[in-house]
Amino acid sequence: MAFSQETIEQIRLATDIVELVREYVPSLKKAGRNWKAQCPFHNEKTPSFTVNPEKGIFHCFGCHAGGDVFKFVTLIDHLNWPEAVQKLAGRAGITVKETKEEIIKRSEKQKIFDLLELVANFYHRCLKESKSAAAPGYLNQRGVTNETIDRFLIGFAPRTALVPAALKKGYTHEQLIAAGVITKTERGSFFEYMSERVVFPIFDTQGRIVAFGGRTLKDEQPKYLNTPETAVYSKSAQLYGLNESIPTIRNTKEAIILEGYMDVVITHQCGVPYTVATLGTALTAIHARMLGRYCENVTLLFDADAAGRDATRRAIDTFIETEIALRIVTLPDGLDPDEFILKVNKDGFLSHCNTKGVPAVEFLTALALEKWGKSTPEAKVKAASEVMPTLARIKNNILRREWIKYLAEKLNTTEDALQAEYKRAQSPLKGRRVKNDENVSAAPSTGLRSPEEEILQILFARPELGSHVNDDVFDNERNKETYRLFASGIPASQIVAHLNDEDARWFTELLVEERNYANPEQVLSNVLRDVQLARLRRRRQKLEEEVTAMINGNIPKDEDKIRAYNELTKQLKGSVK
Structure with a gap:
C-alpha cells in the first residue's frame, strides 16, 4: 500500500517516540539526552536499548535492532509496513485515505482478517439467537455471564450454517479454506471445523481475529479443536486472552498461564484480568518473548496429572533461560482453574497462587x-x-x-x-549456537569510529556545522550517501526509512552513541584534517610504490610523478610539526 510522504511525516511528527516506546516498555528511563531500558526484543540483564527523542530513533546495542517509530511498531507488534502506518495513524487520530487502486491491492492477509471478523460475528449472533438451549445452557452451566460472552465474542456454530451465509456475502470456498474455517474432504464436500461447537475467537495482540477454538457439546473427541494454521495464524505465536490481558500485565508486571479457553474467560470474569492460555501446544520461546515484553513474573497453573507435569517441565525449559521469574502452582482436588476460582472467588484464587506457588x-x-x-x-x-x-x-x-x-x-x-x-x-x-531468543547482552559500542563516521556523528549532533563539510570528504559510499541525505535537510528519523535493515542498524547506533564534545567545531576541524592527511598518505604510498619501481628499473621514469611524490612527502612532514 502506498502512502504519500506528507501523510508519513504527519504521522511521524504526531508520534512522540518516547511515549510510544513507554507504552510497551514502561521501565524506559531518562539517561542524559537519551532514554534507556532493557530491550523488548531480546532478553538481557544490562539495559542496552536506547531511545533518542531528538532524532526520533531507537537502537539496541545488544541485538542491534534500530529504526524510527514505524520500525519499532513493525518489530514489537509483528506488523508489516502498511499495518504499522495504519496503527500509528489511528493512534494519532490521523485518517489515512486509500485510493481505489490501494483498496484493490489490499493484502491477502487483510482479506483473511476481514473474513474472520465476519465469521466471528456470525457465530456470536448464532449463539445469541440460538433456538437450541444446548450452547447457552452449557455456558450458563460453566458460569459464563452474558457480559463475558459479549466481551470475548463467544459464539456457536450451527451445523452447515456458515458456508451458505459466507457465500451469500460474496466470499468463495477458496477464501474460507484460506481463512482456515473450512476444509475440502476427499469426497469433494466441505467440512466446517467449528461445526456444532461453542466457539472462542482467538485474537492477536492487535485485537484482530486470527483463528477459532471450539468446544464440542457432544460426547466426542477431540473435546477441543482449533482451526488450522494459516497466513495469519501460528499457534506457537499466539496466547489466548493476551490481547485482553496486556493493559493489566503491563501494570502488574505479572501474567498467569492457564491451559484452556474457559479458564481464561472465567478468571477474567472473576476479576483476574491477566491470565492467558496456550492453544493446544507447548509453551514456546516465542510465547516467552511475547510475555517478556510486558511482564517480569509468570505463574504457571497446569493440571497435576502426568500430562500436566510434562507440560510444566517443558514450560520450565522454555522460561529458564529468560529473565522472567517463573512460579508453579498446583490446584487442589484436581479442580480446573475456572472451577477453582468460582468456588473460592478472586481473593481465594490469588491467595492460593501467592502462598502455594513455588519457583521452578x-x-x-x-x-x-x-x-x-x-x-x-x-x-x-x-x-x-x-x-x-x-x-x-x-x-x-x-x-x-x-x-x-x-x-x-x-x-x-x-x-x-x-x-x-x-x-x-x-x-x-558448550558450543551451542546462540539463537535470537536467548539471553544476549552487549554494552554500547565504545570502539573507535572511522573519521568519516565521526564527522557524521558531529553533523547530526550539530547540524549548523554542515557548512564546513561537503560530500568530497567521504570515500565510503554508505557514509557519502548518508551525508547527502543529511545535506538535503532530511531529519534523522526520515533518513532511517531510506536505508536497508543493515544500514539502518548501523545508522541508529551511530546516532545514539554518547559523544560529549566540549568544542564540536574544533573536533570537526581536527577530524577533517585527519581525513585529508589520510588521503594524502594513501596517495603518497601509491606514488612511492611507483617511484620505487622506477628506481629499480621496472618501469620508465616519470619526472612528474617523482616531483609529486617529493612535494607530498614535504607536505606530510610539515603537517606533523
Whole structure:
C-alpha cells in the first residue's frame, strides 16, 4: 500500500517516540539526552536499548535492532509496513485515505482478517439467537455471564450454517479454506471445523481475529479443536486472552498461564484480568518473548496429572533461560482453574497462587524426590540428574549457585559434588549456537569510529556545522550517501526509512552513541584534517610504490610523478610539526 510522504511525516511528527516506546516498555528511563531500558526484543540483564527523542530513533546495542517509530511498531507488534502506518495513524487520530487502486491491492492477509471478523460475528449472533438451549445452557452451566460472552465474542456454530451465509456475502470456498474455517474432504464436500461447537475467537495482540477454538457439546473427541494454521495464524505465536490481558500485565508486571479457553474467560470474569492460555501446544520461546515484553513474573497453573507435569517441565525449559521469574502452582482436588476460582472467588484464587506457588527449581526438585527419593546414593544421583540439566541452563551465576545449594540441602549431599555434576551437565551446552531468543547482552559500542563516521556523528549532533563539510570528504559510499541525505535537510528519523535493515542498524547506533564534545567545531576541524592527511598518505604510498619501481628499473621514469611524490612527502612532514 502506498502512502504519500506528507501523510508519513504527519504521522511521524504526531508520534512522540518516547511515549510510544513507554507504552510497551514502561521501565524506559531518562539517561542524559537519551532514554534507556532493557530491550523488548531480546532478553538481557544490562539495559542496552536506547531511545533518542531528538532524532526520533531507537537502537539496541545488544541485538542491534534500530529504526524510527514505524520500525519499532513493525518489530514489537509483528506488523508489516502498511499495518504499522495504519496503527500509528489511528493512534494519532490521523485518517489515512486509500485510493481505489490501494483498496484493490489490499493484502491477502487483510482479506483473511476481514473474513474472520465476519465469521466471528456470525457465530456470536448464532449463539445469541440460538433456538437450541444446548450452547447457552452449557455456558450458563460453566458460569459464563452474558457480559463475558459479549466481551470475548463467544459464539456457536450451527451445523452447515456458515458456508451458505459466507457465500451469500460474496466470499468463495477458496477464501474460507484460506481463512482456515473450512476444509475440502476427499469426497469433494466441505467440512466446517467449528461445526456444532461453542466457539472462542482467538485474537492477536492487535485485537484482530486470527483463528477459532471450539468446544464440542457432544460426547466426542477431540473435546477441543482449533482451526488450522494459516497466513495469519501460528499457534506457537499466539496466547489466548493476551490481547485482553496486556493493559493489566503491563501494570502488574505479572501474567498467569492457564491451559484452556474457559479458564481464561472465567478468571477474567472473576476479576483476574491477566491470565492467558496456550492453544493446544507447548509453551514456546516465542510465547516467552511475547510475555517478556510486558511482564517480569509468570505463574504457571497446569493440571497435576502426568500430562500436566510434562507440560510444566517443558514450560520450565522454555522460561529458564529468560529473565522472567517463573512460579508453579498446583490446584487442589484436581479442580480446573475456572472451577477453582468460582468456588473460592478472586481473593481465594490469588491467595492460593501467592502462598502455594513455588519457583521452578523447587518444583522440579520435589518431583525428582517424589520419584526417586534420597534413601540411597543411587537415588540421589538419579534425582540430581533430573534437576541438574535445568540448573545448567540458568545464566545468572549467583542464582545458579543458590539453587545448587538448595538442591544439595534437599538431597543431603555436598555443594561440591553437585558443582561437579553441574559442569558435567553443562558440557553438552558448550558450543551451542546462540539463537535470537536467548539471553544476549552487549554494552554500547565504545570502539573507535572511522573519521568519516565521526564527522557524521558531529553533523547530526550539530547540524549548523554542515557548512564546513561537503560530500568530497567521504570515500565510503554508505557514509557519502548518508551525508547527502543529511545535506538535503532530511531529519534523522526520515533518513532511517531510506536505508536497508543493515544500514539502518548501523545508522541508529551511530546516532545514539554518547559523544560529549566540549568544542564540536574544533573536533570537526581536527577530524577533517585527519581525513585529508589520510588521503594524502594513501596517495603518497601509491606514488612511492611507483617511484620505487622506477628506481629499480621496472618501469620508465616519470619526472612528474617523482616531483609529486617529493612535494607530498614535504607536505606530510610539515603537517606533523
